[in-house]
Amino acid sequence: MAYEMNFQPVLSRAPELIEGTIATIELSAKSIVVGLAVGLVVALGRHDGPRAVRTLATVYIEMFRNTPLLVQLFLLFFGLPFLGLRLSADEAAVIAISLNLGAYSAEIFRAGLAAISKTQVEAALALGLSKLQAMRHVVLIPALKVIYPALTGQLTLTVLGTSIASAISASELTLAGARIESSTFRSLETFLVLAAIYIAITIAFRILYALVGRLLFRRKVPPPSMRAASAFDKKEARA
Amino acid sequence: MSTALHIEGLKKYFGAHEVLKGVDLEVASGDVIAVIGRSGSGKSTMLRCINGLEPFQQGRIRIAGHVLGEGPQNLRVLRTEVGMVFQSYNLFPHLTVAENITLAPRVVRKLPRARHDELVDKVLSRVGLLDKKHAYPDELSGGQQQRVAIARSLAMEPRVMLFDEVTSALDPELTGEVLKAIQELAETGMTMVLVTHEMGFARQVATKTVFMHHGRVWESGPSEEIFGNPQTDELRAFIEPNLK
Amino acid sequence: MIQDFGTDGVIFLARGLMWTLGLSVATFLCGGILGLIFALGRSLGPRWIRLPIATYIELVQATPLLIVVFLSFYGLPFFGLYLPPLAAASLALTLYATAFLADIWRGCIEAVPRTQWEASEALGLSGPETLRHVIMPQAIRISLGPTVGFMVQIVKNTSVTALIGFVELTRAGQLLNNQTFQPFHVFITVALMYFAICYPMSLWSEKLKEKRNVDSTAH
Ligand SMILES: Nc1ncnc2c1ncn2[C@@H]1O[C@H](COP(=O)(O)OP(=O)(O)O)[C@@H](O)[C@H]1O
Numbered sequence: 001m002a003y004e005m006n007f008q009p010v011l012s013r014a015p016e017l018i019e020g021t022i023a024t025i026e027l028s029a030k031s032i033v034v035g036l037a038v039g040l041v042v043a044l045g046r047h048d049g050p051r052a053v054r055t056l057a058t059v060y061i062e063m064f065r066n067t068p069l070l071v072q073l074f075l076l077f078f079g080l081p082f083l084g085l086r087l088s089a090d091e092a093a094v095i096a097i098s099l100n101l102g103a104y105s106a107e108i109f110r111a112g113l114a115a116i117s118k119t120q121v122e123a124a125l126a127l128g129l130s131k132l133q134a135m136r137h138v139v140l141i142p143a144l145k146v147i148y149p150a151l152t153g154q155l156t157l158t159v160l161g162t163s164i165a166s167a168i169s170a171s172e173l174t175l176a177g178a179r180i181e182s183s184t185f186r187s188l189e190t191f192l193v194l195a196a197i198y199i200a201i202t203i204a205f206r207i208l209y210a211l212v213g214r215l216l217f218r219r220k221v222p223p224p225s226m227r228a229a230s231a232f233d234k235k236e237a238r239a
Numbered sequence: 240m241s242t243a244l245h246i247e248g249l250k251k252y253f254g255a256h257e258v259l260k261g262v263d264l265e266v267a268s269g270d271v272i273a274v275i276g277r278s279g280s281g282k283s284t285m286l287r288c289i290n291g292l293e294p295f296q297q298g299r300i301r302i303a304g305h306v307l308g309e310g311p312q313n314l315r316v317l318r319t320e321v322g323m324v325f326q327s328y329n330l331f332p333h334l335t336v337a338e339n340i341t342l343a344p345r346v347v348r349k350l351p352r353a354r355h356d357e358l359v360d361k362v363l364s365r366v367g368l369l370d371k372k373h374a375y376p377d378e379l380s381g382g383q384q385q386r387v388a389i390a391r392s393l394a395m396e397p398r399v400m401l402f403d404e405v406t407s408a409l410d411p412e413l414t415g416e417v418l419k420a421i422q423e424l425a426e427t428g429m430t431m432v433l434v435t436h437e438m439g440f441a442r443q444v445a446t447k448t449v450f451m452h453h454g455r456v457w458e459s460g461p462s463e464e465i466f467g468n469p470q471t472d473e474l475r476a477f478i479e480p481n482l483k
Numbered sequence: 484m485i486q487d488f489g490t491d492g493v494i495f496l497a498r499g500l501m502w503t504l505g506l507s508v509a510t511f512l513c514g515g516i517l518g519l520i521f522a523l524g525r526s527l528g529p530r531w532i533r534l535p536i537a538t539y540i541e542l543v544q545a546t547p548l549l550i551v552v553f554l555s556f557y558g559l560p561f562f563g564l565y566l567p568p569l570a571a572a573s574l575a576l577t578l579y580a581t582a583f584l585a586d587i588w589r590g591c592i593e594a595v596p597r598t599q600w601e602a603s604e605a606l607g608l609s610g611p612e613t614l615r616h617v618i619m620p621q622a623i624r625i626s627l628g629p630t631v632g633f634m635v636q637i638v639k640n641t642s643v644t645a646l647i648g649f650v651e652l653t654r655a656g657q658l659l660n661n662q663t664f665q666p667f668h669v670f671i672t673v674a675l676m677y678f679a680i681c682y683p684m685s686l687w688s689e690k691l692k693e694k695r696n697v698d699s700t701a702h
């Protein structure tokens with residue numbers, strides 16, 4: 001084990017690494033925005049859409065949650081041109097990762113919708129709010145608070161999952177790393193550096209989630225099971 | 240006196256289960272009606288029909304100038320004119336007391352921000368909680384939360400208020416403060432329908448008491464008569480163990 | 484053109500599927516054993532054990548699986564350790580599964596109320612006895628749903644090893660596509676094969692989670 005590590009050849013390619021890091025953050029951000037929007041729409045459709053919409057939403061969610069992201073990527077990138085739709089690698093990556101996140105986040109959003117007791121919505125309706133206003137002012141923040149850990153956990157998986165997009169040569173960090181590796185032959189060093197950068201990206205995103213969380217939830221809402229009112233909800237349901 | 244609420248032949252089914260079997264009730268403006276009866280007799284369902292939270296199959300409800308049961312209605316306008324207070328308070332946990340109170344005036348009535356403070360002070364002083372403006376619901380006792388819920392409802396200046404067992408979830412020592420707030424409200428001439436298990440309170444505060452049994456108004460009349468001289472065996476059996 | 488991807492192709496993919504399943508089982512077994520040890524160490528061990536385990540879990544969970552796979556395949560030879568794709572794939576997936584299973588199971592152990600420990604101590608049970616007879620039986624019941632759920636993730640994530648040339652289902656799909664040029668048919672078939680394995684497991688996981696919720700509210 002006399003191998004001596006030498007990071008110099010890898011680190012001298014810093015511009016490529018930085019470019020790759022930026023591309024990864026860009027790919028992640030786009031996929032998160034699109035994916036969460038898809039997830040929210042699908043969750044609402046599944047929550048109180050007509051039967052056909054609910055079925056469609058369920059099929060979408062199960063298909064994407066029960067097949068690998070890599071295969072979804074291959075299908076979009078290699079398979080779609082066969083049907084006459086040609087996407088660039090970068091486009092295919094954003095779409096595949098967004099659809100994947102959409103399926104997972106739809107499930108998470110659904111849990112949030114289910115966690116808010118019906119009585120909260122009724123109280124809002126009784127005050128004259130519309131269903132939409134009740135959603136916006138009464139359901140949204142407490143529901144988001146309940147699912148926030150699960151949601152941000154999923155976002156972390158999604159960000160790390162972008163590395164898979166290197167398989168179709170979409171521009172991102174792992175691809176940049178693979179290029180450096182194949183010209184420097186410093187495999188170990190290259191991938192250790194990549195790991196370090198990904199860890200830094202993950203930590204940066206986590207800090208961002210915490211900040212957003214602090215903005216959204218000005219104050220801690222205890223989980224619904226611990227709230228006194230929920231005990232009464234049950235009592236009332238039985239009465 | 241004019242009629243504030245008129246219910247005629249109200250029937251309500253949950254699936255095949257007939258919960259309200261033809262309820263008739265008339266409430267004059269300024270009346271305070273106590274609704275008593277066993278658990279499951281349909282009291283909550285009736286209240287929920289009155290402000291449109293439950294659809295019903297037959298009958299008619301006239302309230303605050305609206306008629307339910309004759310085609311589509313603007314339920315939102317109706318609900319701003321009919322306040323409802325629940326057993327479980329249902330305060331919004333992520334909003335302060337003041338924000339709970341101003342939510343509906345702000346969102347539904349578009350009340351300008353400059354007038355929020357004034358409104359909050361007005362309704363909170365009526366329930367004696369001026370000092371809790373900036374507290375969050377879980378920092379308050381059950382009795383205080385319920386008083387905030389009453390204030391929140393008052394902020395929409397309803398013409399009629401419905402109370403569904405608003406003290407049932409409270410410890411006995413907290414019940415009094417909520418009943419006091421309701422009694423003070425009654426003295427201002429607010430029209431109210433209260434479902435309650437507090438027989439003493441019903442007798443003292445309600446102008447009229449309604450005894451519901453098996454989805455019907457079994458017996459009704461001035462509270463003094465209902466409690467002092469019950470006519471049916473069912474009512475006697477219901478109130479005797481309650482009036483120790 | 485359709486004949487190009489026919490029965491032979493499906494058989495080829497099915498053989499890839501066998502490797503996917505084999506790799507998944509191996510990953511679950513190795514990752515499960517290590518994960519259990521790590522979970523116990525993380526939740527019950529002394530500080531000098533808890534800290535490195537926690538660090539390990541955090542680091543692996545913040546690194547893409549693909550990078551872990553690359554590190555064991557391309558990185559280890561620098562230590563004179565040349566692993567064939569199967570071994571490198573198993574090693575990487577085990578490292579990954581260990582971290583996630585340890586984290587899931589730690590949560591399950593800690594989900595058993597503290598009062599259970601106190602009650603057992605009051606009955607005169609020793610620490611290990613409490614763990615064996617009181618805590619673990621409850622923790623295991625709690626863990627069933629999430630564990631099966633994670634098995635689905637393992638099956639899907641074995642696909643990443645295609646990128647170091649290990650011929651499991653996804654790699655088999657790539658190879659077949661290179662021969663037939665029918666990417667749509669090939670990858671739809673590949674996706675359906677994954678789905679056939681993962682979907683029943685997902686349903687099972689949901690059922691276990693529901694059952695647990697019912698159990699816990701019944702108490
Ligand atoms: N959402 C519902 N679905 C089905 N049955 C219900 C529902 N709500 C109430 N019920 C039934 O209607 C009857 C009357 O209930 P309720 O109005 O709550 O009675 P009370 O308030 O007098 O205790 C009960 O038998 C109850 O089980």
Ligand SMILES: [Mg+2]
Pocket residue numbers: 239282283284404
């Ligand atoms: Mg009731």
